[in-house]
Amino acid sequence: MTSGNFRLELLDSDIEVPCPSCEYPVWVRLVEVVARCAVLCPSCRCRIWLTDADGSVQNAASEVQDAMNALMRELGGMFK
Ligand SMILES: [Zn+2]
Incomplete structure (x- = not known):
């Protein structure tokens, strides 16, 4: 329960x-x-665009990417 709330x-x-x-x-x-x-x-x-493939928002994206990678690992495990 606690971990589910944490993800949300x-x-x-x-x-x-x-x-x-x-x-x-x-x-x-x-x-x-x-x-x-x-x-x-x-x-x-x-x-x-928060996921800009051509890298025009790379400064913002790298910080976002770090958070996202960790999150997607979490969610990936959750939906399996
Ligand atoms: Zn502006």
């Missing part, structure tokens, strides 16, 4: 990524990262 809390936690175009700090939820959403920068309104 983890998915619901926020991380701060700098907007690649204006560097405004944008808060995204980890669950949005897992779902590969794009978030809208509230400052310049550009779209920030």
